[in-house]
Amino acid sequence: MSGIGPIPVRTTIFEFMSAKAAALGAINLGQGFPDASGPASVRAEGARLMLEGPQQYPRMRGTDGLRTALAAFYAETQGLALDPATDIVVTSGGTEAIAATLLALLSPGEAALVIEPAYDAYAPLIRRAGATANFTRLFPPEWRITRAALEAAVTPNTKLILVNDPVNPTGRMLDADERAAVREVALAHDLLIVADEVWEEVRPNSRPHVSLAADPALAGRVVKIGSAGKIFQVTGWKIGWALAPAPLAAKIAATHQFLTFTSSPTLQDAVAFGLNSERAWLTVMRDEIEAGRARLADGLAAAGYVVLPSEATWFLSIDLAASGIALGDVDFCTRIVEQHGIAGIPVSAFFEGEDGPTNVVRFCHAKAPATIDAALERLAAARRALG
Numbered sequence: 001m002s003g004i005g006p007i008p009v010r011t012t013i014f015e016f017m018s019a020k021a022a023a024l025g026a027i028n029l030g031q032g033f034p035d036a037s038g039p040a041s042v043r044a045e046g047a048r049l050m051l052e053g054p055q056q057y058p059r060m061r062g063t064d065g066l067r068t069a070l071a072a073f074y075a076e077t078q079g080l081a082l083d084p085a086t087d088i089v090v091t092s093g094g095t096e097a098i099a100a101t102l103l104a105l106l107s108p109g110e111a112a113l114v115i116e117p118a119y120d121a122y123a124p125l126i127r128r129a130g131a132t133a134n135f136t137r138l139f140p141p142e143w144r145i146t147r148a149a150l151e152a153a154v155t156p157n158t159k160l161i162l163v164n165d166p167v168n169p170t171g172r173m174l175d176a177d178e179r180a181a182v183r184e185v186a187l188a189h190d191l192l193i194v195a196d197e198v199w200e201e202v203r204p205n206s207r208p209h210v211s212l213a214a215d216p217a218l219a220g221r222v223v224k225i226g227s228a229g230k231i232f233q234v235t236g237w238k239i240g241w242a243l244a245p246a247p248l249a250a251k252i253a254a255t256h257q258f259l260t261f262t263s264s265p266t267l268q269d270a271v272a273f274g275l276n277s278e279r280a281w282l283t284v285m286r287d288e289i290e291a292g293r294a295r296l297a298d299g300l301a302a303a304g305y306v307v308l309p310s311e312a313t314w315f316l317s318i319d320l321a322a323s324g325i326a327l328g329d330v331d332f333c334t335r336i337v338e339q340h341g342i343a344g345i346p347v348s349a350f351f352e353g354e355d356g357p358t359n360v361v362r363f364c365h366a367k368a369p370a371t372i373d374a375a376l377e378r379l380a381a382a383r384r385a386l387g
Contacts, residue, residue, distance in 0.1 A: 029364045101225070
C-alpha cells in the first residue's frame with residue numbers, strides 16, 4: 001500500500017450531529033432514519049426466525065431464500081434478469097456492498113469518478129483500494145448531471161463511475177437525459193458503473209424507479225447496490241446487496257468474504273419474506289413519506305425558508321442564501337442545534353475541499369407528524385431569531 005499516503009480518520013457529520021442532538025435533547029432531522037419501524041409482518045417473521053430459524057453462518061453470498069426473492073422482486077419491478085446463484089451478493093448493509101465493490105474492482109493507479117454531492121463513504125473507500133477519486137460537482141437548485149461535466153472529470157486512468165439515484169442528499173431522481181449522459185460517457189470511455197440505488201423504493205408511487213442496470217446498452221458493466229434498510233425502514237438490520245453480471249459478482253464476493261463474510265440468516269430470510277409478500281406495504285409507505293415531505297416543505301416555506309425541489313429519499317433541503325440567511329451551512333446547523341434544539345446536516349459535508357456550496361442544509365422528513373410539527377416550531381423560531 002506504499003504511495004497511497006495517509007487516509008484521514010474522522011467521525012462522520014451524521015454521527016457528530018446525532019451525538020450532538022442526543023446530548024442536547026434536540027429533535028434529530030439530521031441523520032437519515034425514520035420514526036417508523038417497518039412492516040409489522042416482516043419484524044414478526046424476523047422474531048419467529050430468531051427462535052425457530054437457522055442460527056449458524058449462512059452461505060457467504062447470502063441465503064438461498066433472499067437471493068431468490070431478490071431475483072423475483074427485481075424481475076417484476078425493474079425488468080432485471082438475475083441468476084440468484086451467480087449475480088447476487090448479499091452484504092452487511094448497502095455501505096458494505098459499496099465497499100466490497102470498490103475494493104474488488106479498483107486497483108492502485110486507477111481512478112473512480114464521483115458525482116458531488118456524494119455519500120461521504122465513496123471517496124475514503126476508493127482510496128482504501130489505492131485508487132484516486134476524481135470529482136465532478138453539481139450545484140443547486142437543479143443539481144443536474146450533464147455529459148460535459150462528466151467528460152471533464154474522466155482521465156485515462158478512470159475505471160468506473162459512481163452514480164447515486166435517487167440522490168442523497170438532494171432528494172432528486174435522475175431523468176432520462178441524465179441517465180443518457182451517464183450511459184454515453186460510460187460507453188465512450190469503457191467505464192464500469194456502480195449504481196448506488198438504495199433509495200429506489202423511496203419515491204412517489206407515480207414515479208417508478210428506472211435502474212441503470214436495466215439499460216441493455218450497459219449490459220455487463222453495471223453493479224447495482226440495494227438496501228433492505230431503506231426499502232423496509234429497518235436501517236439497523238444492515239442487510240444490503242450488490243447485483244452484477246457473474247464475472248463482476250464473483251470479484252465482489254471474493255472481497256466480501258474477507259470483510260464481513262456473511263450476515264444474520266434470520267434477518268436475511270425476514271427480508272426475503274418482505275420482498276415476497278409486502279408489495280402493498282411499499283405503496284402505503286411511499287404515500288406516507290410523501291405526506292411527510294409535503295408537511296415539512298410547506299411548514300418551512302411558511303416560516304420563510306426557500307425549499308429546494310426534491311421528490312425521493314427521506315430528505316429535502318433549504319437554500320440559506322435564497323432564504324436571506326447570511327450564515328454558512330455549518331454555522332447554521334451549529335446554531336440551530338445548540339440554540340433551538342433542532343439538528344440538520346450541512347450539505348457541504350457531501351463535498352470534498354472548501355469550495356463546494358455552503359448555503360444548503362438537509363433535513364430528514366421521514367418522521368411522525370408530531371415530530372415534524374415540533375421541529376417546524378423550532379425552525380420557525382430560529383428563522384425569526386436570524387431576522
